[in-house]
Amino acid sequence: MTFDAFIKKYYATTIDYDGAAGVQCVDLAKLYLQTVFDISPFSVGSAKNYYLKFEQYPTFSAKFHKLENTPELVPLKGDLCVWNGIYGGGNGHVAIASGAGDTRRFCSYDVNWNGKAMKLVEHNYNGFLGVLRADDRSPITDGGACYPACDADYYSIADALISVGADGSYTHRRRIAAANDIRDYSGTAEQNTLMLELLKEGVLRKP
Numbered sequence: 365m366t367f368d369a370f371i372k373k374y375y376a377t378t379i380d381y382d383g384a385a386g387v388q389c390v391d392l393a394k395l396y397l398q399t400v401f402d403i404s405p406f407s408v409g410s411a412k413n414y415y416l417k418f419e420q421y422p423t424f425s426a427k428f429h430k431l432e433n434t435p436e437l438v439p440l441k442g443d444l445c446v447w448n449g450i451y452g453g454g455n456g457h458v459a460i461a462s463g464a465g466d467t468r469r470f471c472s473y474d475v476n477w478n479g480k481a482m483k484l485v486e487h488n489y490n491g492f493l494g495v496l497r498a499d500d501r502s503p504i505t506d507g508g509a510c511y512p513a514c515d516a517d518y519y520s521i522a523d524a525l526i527s528v529g530a531d532g533s534y535t536h537r538r539r540i541a542a543a544n545d546i547r548d549y550s551g552t553a554e555q556n557t558l559m560l561e562l563l564k565e566g567v568l569r570k571p
Contacts, residue, residue: 365399367442367504371460371473378480381405390414392475392482393444393458400442400503401427412456415446415493424496432494438465438558441567442504443495445472450491459485461495463567464545466558471545484545505567513566521556524563539571 365373374395381391382405390411397403403423408414414421418430428444431437439445441463451457459472462484474485498504511528518524522532530536534551537559541549544562549555562568 365503367400368509370396370400374482375473376481376483379475379482387476387480389452389458389474389476392460392473396444396460397424401498403427410449410455411452411458412446412448412493414444414458414496415456418496427500428496428498430494430496433489433492435467437494438467438561439463439470439472439495440497440501440565441562441569442501443497445470445487445495446493447491448493456493459487462545463562463569464547464558466554501567509570510566511563511568511570514560514563516564518560518564521560521563524560528563536571540568543569543571 378387379391379395380387381395390408393414394405398405406421406423408417415430419425439461441461443461445459445461447457449456457477459474459477462471462473464471469486469488471484471486473482475482477485511530514524514527518527521537525532537551538549541555541559544559546555546558559568
């Protein structure tokens, strides 16, 4: 199953994957890893351990790599995002990045965050440990569903889109923004920079 199909299927539903302790954020992570990446579920104890004990889970670390939170880090679509023990009563929190965000805030799909059902949540980086990113991102980018990556030296999103054979007009950029969870697009520098970074990474979804 692809990332997009996974989100479409489970969005707004409650997930109690392991049948223990009710609906927890780790249930979402376990279901995501098995369904999209064929990684059998393993015990982590606390959500924060996905990051803190990453190297102790060989089936996981064989397919993912760990990136710590830095001032430059912005989670990519499909990353597992992990918070420390200031959340979850000391257990931390884990969610799945939507791909929208910047160095001040980002959006993820969360379970057991101000409600049990999966929903899109905007976060800041308070208590954020970092991300676990898939080595093979093809289930996330879904083959041709994303634009090919543009060259790293582009500074204009319009020019960068044209360079990959796409329409760089404002009207089309609004459609692209909506497809990438960039809300209320008005062509601000912040929004265009986010869109450009996604395009450079090859993860900007087509509308």
